[in-house]
Amino acid sequence: MARITSGVSTSHVPAIGAAIDLGKTESDYWAPMFKGYEWSKQWIKNEKPDVIVLVYNDHASAFSLEMIPTFAIGCGENFEICDEGFGPRPVPVVMGHPELAAHMAQSLILDEFDMTVINEMKVDHGLTVPLSLMFGQPEAWPVKVVPIAVNVVQYPPPTGNRCFNLGKAIRRAVESFDEDLNVQVWGTGGMSHQLQGERAGLINPVFDNAFLDKMVNNPESLATIPHLEYLVEAGSEGIELVMWLIMRGAMGEKVNELHRFYHVPASNTAVGHLIVEPTN
Amino acid sequence: MVDNSAFDDIPGTTVFTATKSREGFQLNQFCMSLMKEENRNRFKKDERAYLDEWKITEAQKQAVLKRDYNEMIANGGNIYFLAKIFATDGKSFQEAASTMTGMSVEEYAQMMLNGGRSPDGVRSIKEGR
Numbered sequence: 001m002a003r004i005t006s007g008v009s010t011s012h013v014p015a016i017g018a019a020i021d022l023g024k025t026e027s028d029y030w031a032p033m034f035k036g037y038e039w040s041k042q043w044i045k046n047e048k049p050d051v052i053v054l055v056y057n058d059h060a061s062a063f064s065l066e067m068i069p070t071f072a073i074g075c076g077e078n079f080e081i082c083d084e085g086f087g088p089r090p091v092p093v094v095m096g097h098p099e100l101a102a103h104m105a106q107s108l109i110l111d112e113f114d115m116t117v118i119n120e121m122k123v124d125h126g127l128t129v130p131l132s133l134m135f136g137q138p139e140a141w142p143v144k145v146v147p148i149a150v151n152v153v154q155y156p157p158p159t160g161n162r163c164f165n166l167g168k169a170i171r172r173a174v175e176s177f178d179e180d181l182n183v184q185v186w187g188t189g190g191m192s193h194q195l196q197g198e199r200a201g202l203i204n205p206v207f208d209n210a211f212l213d214k215m216v217n218n219p220e221s222l223a224t225i226p227h228l229e230y231l232v233e234a235g236s237e238g239i240e241l242v243m244w245l246i247m248r249g250a251m252g253e254k255v256n257e258l259h260r261f262y263h264v265p266a267s268n269t270a271v272g273h274l275i276v277e278p279t280n
Numbered sequence: 281m282v283d284n285s286a287f288d289d290i291p292g293t294t295v296f297t298a299t300k301s302r303e304g305f306q307l308n309q310f311c312m313s314l315m316k317e318e319n320r321n322r323f324k325k326d327e328r329a330y331l332d333e334w335k336i337t338e339a340q341k342q343a344v345l346k347r348d349y350n351e352m353i354a355n356g357g358n359i360y361f362l363a364k365i366f367a368t369d370g371k372s373f374q375e376a377a378s379t380m381t382g383m384s385v386e387e388y389a390q391m392m393l394n395g396g397r398s399p400d401g402v403r404s405i406k407e408g409r
Contacts (some may be wrong), residue, residue, distance in 0.1 A: 014373060060360040064312045065305050083315050085367025153360055155297045192396075196359040197350060198292030200377040201388060203396025228286055232403050236293050237359075265392040267374045 002100065002174045002181040006047065006277040007247040007255070008040070009187040009215065010133055012056060014125040015267035017089055020132050033271055036261030037133050040275060043259065044134050048142075050181040051097050053104075053170060054127055055148045055246045056188045059084070061124035068154050069116035071166065073108070074123075074147035075101040082122035091128050091137075097144040100177055104146060107173035113166050123147060130188045133273075152189065152240050156227055163242045164223040167249020174250075187247030189240030191262075192233070193269035202235040203270045208262060211241060215274055216257045219248045237269075244274075254279040291402050292381075296358045304356020307344075310334045311361035320368045349380050 016033070019025055025034045061082045063069065076096045081088040108115050127147055135142060148170075151157055158166075167185070174183050191211065194202040214222050223245055230239040248255075255276035263271045287295040294300070301308075310331070313319045323330040331341045343351035344365065352362055366376040378388030391397060403409050 018372075059363070060308070060312060060358065061315070065301055065308050065361075068301075083317070085314055085320070085364040086370070087317070153296065153358060154301050155295050194293065194397075195373060195377055196353055196380060197294055198381050199290070199397065199402050200292075200381050201391055201397040202399055202402065203392075204399045205395070207399075231287070231293065231295065232290055233399060236295065264395050267372065268377050268392065268396075270396070 002177040002179060002183050004171055004174050004183050004185055004250055004278065005049065006258070006275060007185050007187070007251045008130075008134065008275050009244045009247050010130050010273045011190055011266065011269055011271040012126045012129040012188045013266045013269045013271065014084070014129065016271075017125050017129040017132055020137065021090055033263045033266055036263055036271070036273055039259050040134055040273065041136060043275065047184070048182065049184045051100060051144045051146060051183045053146045053148060053174065053183060053185045053250070054130065054188070055150060055186060055243045056126035056130070057152045057240060057243065058149050059124055059126055060153060062121040063149070063151075065154070068151050069149070070151045070158050071113065072116040072118050072149040073101055073105050074118050074121060074145075074149070075105060076119050076121070079121060079123045079127075079145070079147060081128060082124050084124055089125065089128055091132060092140045094123055094127065094131070094141060094147075095144050097146055099179070100174070100181065101146045103177050104170065104173040107176060108166075108169055111169045111172060113169050118149070126188060130186055148246065150243050150246070152242065157239055157242055159227070160225050160242045160245050161223040163245040164219060164249040167246040167251075170246065171250045171252065185247045185250040187244035189243045190234070190238055191241065191270040191272040192235050192238040194235030195237050195268055197236075199235070201268055203264050204233055204235070204238075205262070205264065205270065207233045208270050208272055212260060212262065212272060212274060215244060215248055216255060216276060219245065222248075251276055252278045252280050289405050291405050294353050300356050301358070302356070304340075304358060304361075306334055306336045307340045307352065307355065307357050308361035310336060311357075311364040314364040314368050323368060347379070349376060
């Protein structure tokens with residue numbers, strides 16, 4: 001049977017992708033941030049996951065305002081890299097796992113999570129920056145990916161509680177898949193940041209660090225944070241943090257914290273990174 | 281009836297609701313068109329002519345031509361869509377964000393290096409906190 005072995009959360013700032021692609025990771029500005037991922041890169045080499053269920057948001061790349069799915073699952077064979085306005089990132093095509101994805105789509109919908117099924121889409125920095133942070137610059141990604149796209153662009157995103165429960169349903173879906181697979185669930189985006197208006201540049205390390213603590217010890221309390229509190233305390237784009245709760249929901253009740261990192265700034269954003277494994 | 285009045289109490293922030301999305305639909309779809317190199321080149325060659333191909337308001341067109349991102353957002357633009365404009369201009373997210381704050385690019389970059397903008401004082405207009 002497929003097993004969920006661990007969970008990773010990380011910010012997915014586009015400038016991080018640009019720093020990797022342009023060979024700037026050793027610069028004074030970027031070196032301290034990339035240092036926080038050194039342990040993670042070594043760890044994942046040993047873990048050798050087969051599949052990542054990668055929770056992210058599209059940033060007006062695959063989804064325009066024509067259609068705005070709240071939760072979508074990528075069931076394609078592969079996912080091309082989209083051109084976000086300056087040419088596609090020079091990273092490998094992302095390979096899907098259509099059999100697991102189809103199983104998950106059916107399991108999730110019958111479990112009352114009404115997923116939008118995507119057979120073809122391009123993916124943007126929201127999905128590729130986390131892969132680059134964890135795997136560096138390989139010729140081909142060493143894992144298959146089931147993308148779970150969450151709307152956080154048009155208000156309202158799904159509630160934290162809905163995300164947390166979707167995570168639990170993802171666990172049930174993965175664990176009922178017959179093939180023996182080592183599966184990780186990643187939740188990406190955040191932490192505090194605001195990219196628009198006079199309040200742009202907002203960073204809230206108190207909120208962020210409390211969030212990291214509770215991701216480990218008290219996720220139920222995070223699931224009740226109302227959207228307004230994210231907007232006020234973590235900035236208008238900090239609301240992406242609801243996606244971390246999908247990862248946490250998939251871990252089960254208790255987790256061991258394996259790695260944690262927090263860094264300000266990456267461009268306009270506070271970078272947070274957490275690796276946990278389920279204890280049960 | 282949904283009540284979004286609480287959003288107006290957050291200073292310097294626009295929440296992209298379904299209503300804003302309707303208002304900015306054509307503007308944001310124009311931004312999406314800039315994901316193709318061919319369209320970026322046509323836009324750069326004659327911005328006004330390219331904008332005139334879209335059913336967007338004169339106020340939206342003027343905001344785009346002036347690269348006034350606050351004005352674009354006030355007229356229904358969403359930052360992730362508007363990002364296609366500053367990507368076309370070869371500008372970073374940080375440069376673009378700084379133009380919305382009344383700070384220079386350098387002042388804004390320094391604020392971020394110093395840990396970013398504190399939420400203290402910019403949580404609520406009414407409560408002054």
